[in-house]
Amino acid sequence: xxxxxxxxxxxxxxxxxxxxxxxxxxxxxxxxxxxxxxxxxxxxxxxxxxxxxxxxxxxxxxxxxxxxxxxxxxxxxxxxxxxxxxxxxxxxxxxxxxxxxxxxxxxxxxx
Amino acid sequence: xxxxxxxxxxxxxxxxxxxxxxxxxxxxxxxxxxxxxxxxxxxxxxxxxxxxxxxxxxxxxxxxxxxxxxxxxxxxxxxxxxxxxxxxxxxxxxxxxxxxxxxxxxxxxxxxxxxxxxxxxxxxxxxxxxxxxxxxxxxxxxxxxxxxxxxxxxxxxxxxxxxxxxxxxxxxxxxxxxxxxxxxxxxxxxxxxxxxxxxxxxxxxxxxxxxxxxxxxxxxxxxxxxxxxxxxxxxxxxxxxxxxxxxxxxxxxxxxxxxxxxxxxxxxxxxxxxxxxxxxxxxxxxxxxxxxxxxxxxxxxxxxxxxxxxxxxxxxxxxxxxxxxxxxxxxxxxxxxxxxxxxxxxxxxxxxxxxxxxxxxxxxxxxxxxxxxxxxxxxxxxxxxxxxxxxxxxxxxxxxxxxxxxxxxxxxxxxxxxxxxxxxxxxxxxxxxxxxxxxxxxxxxxxxxxxxxxxxxxxxxxxxxxxxxxxxxxxxxxxxxxxxxxxxxxxxxxxxxxxxxxxxxxxxxxxxxxx
Numbered sequence: 001x002x003x004x005x006x007x008x009x010x011x012x013x014x015x016x017x018x019x020x021x022x023x024x025x026x027x028x029x030x031x032x033x034x035x036x037x038x039x040x041x042x043x044x045x046x047x048x049x050x051x052x053x054x055x056x057x058x059x060x061x062x063x064x065x066x067x068x069x070x071x072x073x074x075x076x077x078x079x080x081x082x083x084x085x086x087x088x089x090x091x092x093x094x095x096x097x098x099x100x101x102x103x104x105x106x107x108x109x110x111x
Numbered sequence: 112x113x114x115x116x117x118x119x120x121x122x123x124x125x126x127x128x129x130x131x132x133x134x135x136x137x138x139x140x141x142x143x144x145x146x147x148x149x150x151x152x153x154x155x156x157x158x159x160x161x162x163x164x165x166x167x168x169x170x171x172x173x174x175x176x177x178x179x180x181x182x183x184x185x186x187x188x189x190x191x192x193x194x195x196x197x198x199x200x201x202x203x204x205x206x207x208x209x210x211x212x213x214x215x216x217x218x219x220x221x222x223x224x225x226x227x228x229x230x231x232x233x234x235x236x237x238x239x240x241x242x243x244x245x246x247x248x249x250x251x252x253x254x255x256x257x258x259x260x261x262x263x264x265x266x267x268x269x270x271x272x273x274x275x276x277x278x279x280x281x282x283x284x285x286x287x288x289x290x291x292x293x294x295x296x297x298x299x300x301x302x303x304x305x306x307x308x309x310x311x312x313x314x315x316x317x318x319x320x321x322x323x324x325x326x327x328x329x330x331x332x333x334x335x336x337x338x339x340x341x342x343x344x345x346x347x348x349x350x351x352x353x354x355x356x357x358x359x360x361x362x363x364x365x366x367x368x369x370x371x372x373x374x375x376x377x378x379x380x381x382x383x384x385x386x387x388x389x390x391x392x393x394x395x396x397x398x399x400x401x402x403x404x405x406x407x408x409x410x411x412x413x414x415x416x417x418x419x420x421x422x423x424x425x426x427x428x429x430x431x432x433x434x435x436x437x438x439x440x441x442x443x444x445x446x447x448x449x450x451x452x453x454x455x456x457x458x459x460x461x462x463x464x465x466x467x468x469x470x471x472x473x474x475x476x477x478x479x480x481x482x483x484x485x486x487x488x489x490x491x492x493x494x495x496x497x498x499x500x501x502x503x504x505x506x507x508x509x510x511x512x513x514x515x516x517x518x519x520x521x522x523x524x525x526x527x528x529x530x531x532x533x534x535x536x537x538x539x540x541x542x543x544x545x546x547x548x549x550x551x552x553x554x555x556x557x558x559x560x561x562x563x564x565x566x567x568x569x570x571x572x573x574x575x576x577x578x579x580x581x582x583x584x585x586x587x588x589x590x591x592x593x594x595x596x597x598x599x600x601x602x603x604x605x606x607x608x609x610x611x612x613x614x615x616x617x618x619x620x621x622x623x624x625x626x
Contacts, residue, residue, distance in 0.1 A: 028210035039203045046343045047350035054342035060333035062341045068195045079206045079391045
């Protein structure tokens with residue numbers, strides 16, 4: 001926009017900022033890919049190899065029960081992994097880049 | 112046989128007492144919240160002062176409906192392992208929500224998801240299209256909740272269907288009208304805690320009977336109903352249909368207006384992120400222990416009795432609660448189920464009202480120039496309109512099989528709202544024409560394909576065979592939403608939108624200038 005401040009423009013075009021955005025999407029798309037493999041892998045396994053999931057691991061317990069539970073637990077672990085990365089790395093970099101935009105946030109609600 | 116033993120269907124003293132306690136508590140919260148609800152920021156977004164743990168509970172509360180509590184317990188009780196497959200599908204959208212849209216959504220928006228889609232595009236057409244997608248999703252969702260509520264309350268308390276629907280409508284309107292998002296959030300928090308507590312207690316009482324051994328519980332299930340109860344059955348026989356359902360459940364979450372709206376109640380992106388982690392934890396825990404309740408009911412109560420009380424199995428959890436904890440515990444669980452419905456309907460109504468008032472009235476009609484008082488007044492009128500429509504639809508659809516409607520709501524959310532939302536966040540070239548075509552194509556195609564699917568075409572309209580073979584259309588309609596959005600963007604040109612995309616990256620990724 002015309003009234004874009006120079007320090008905004010500078011940060012926007014800096015390699016640090018571009019690198020941060022690229023890194024953010026690399027991490028989130030990689031985690032999304034793992035999630036898809038885990039969940040749709042489970043669904044496809046049910047549809048194509050019922051015998052495997054029906055195998056017993058106890059008196060009556062089948063392999064399918066811990067696998068189903070593992071899908072839920074893994075989904076949570078992936079979420080937690082993202083939060084740990086974002087809190088430790090992403091937020092630090094965000095704070096640094098925000099510092100470079102003088103005057104910073106709250107004083108202007110761009111619209 | 113023992114069916115006479117249950118006091119389900121009669122308003123017992125304990126059920127009524129618990130019910131009145133919960134309603135009194137939530138109305139007290141509403142009274143407190145009403146005094147803090149004066150601006151639109153408070154009405155729609157609770158003043159952006161909700162803490163991450165609170166928002167995590169509220170998100171979980173919005174998502175853990177009576178259908179998932181009673182429905183999945185019933186499904187596990189009657190169909191065994193297949194119910195567990197269903198439970199996993201309901202959770203996996205949460206990580207996807209976190210990875211793909213949670214933070215940009217928080218940074219770019221104000222009150223509704225349409226704020227994000229319309230952010231750098233032409234307001235009027237995009238607001239109207241987003242409101243259509245959002246309101247369609249909410250209407251089908253609320254209709255399913257209302258019909259479910261009428262049936263459940265009639266079954267549990269012996270109250271007439273119409274009175275039950277009307278009671279839900281009146282109480283939840285009180286929450287939303289007077290207390291706005293602050294009251295709705297706290298009602299969700301109270302309900303989520305009660306639900307998590309109730310289900311935990313229920314699972315523990317089941318496990319006590321089996322010496323805290325899951326193996327013993329499964330053994331009992333197998334010896335009574337055969338090993339097949341612990342193996343995948345007929346639920347996932349067609350992989351394409353199963354994946355289509357999975358896509359709708361997973362990515363539909365990313366287009367549910369009442370869930371997305373909660374991200375504006377927290378102060379910043381970091382709080383949004385933390386609240387998703389809490390929500391995923393609560394919901395994951397809930398779906399992990401629900402099967403214990405379901406298996407427990409099938410062994411301790413028995414499938415015959417569960418089916419006799421309600422053919423769909425919805426009363427499995429209340430029945431096992433009565434068996435293990437007596438009438439008081441049944442009363443507690445019944446009251447919690449009712450509170451669950453109230454809270455979910457309140458959340459849906461607030462989201463519907465915000466689409467009508469914030470997107471249609473403030474931005475499409477008044478072009479963003481409505482006074483604060485006008486906005487609040489219209490928001491309350493819109494709440495009333497949406498609430499009354501919900502009650503009328505609930506009564507009109509009495510006795511209809513509406514189980515597919517939640518599926519339809521998720522399909523529209525995944526095909527209409529989600530593609531436009533994601534494309535507007537990640538694709539610079541995405542423009543006004545793209546957004547409108549994406550939302551309308553995805554939403555309308557999902558509705559049309561569901562009508563032509565076996566669920567409606569064969570089961571309800573009694574035609575010999577379905578025109579469209581899948582029960583869930585998402586695998587076709589969601590790509591269609593993306594393709595329509597991409598094509599329409601590529602054949603039209605809107606240079607301003609693309610320039611603004613790059614300029615607003617500081618807001619998207621660093622939160623500079625975020626509301």
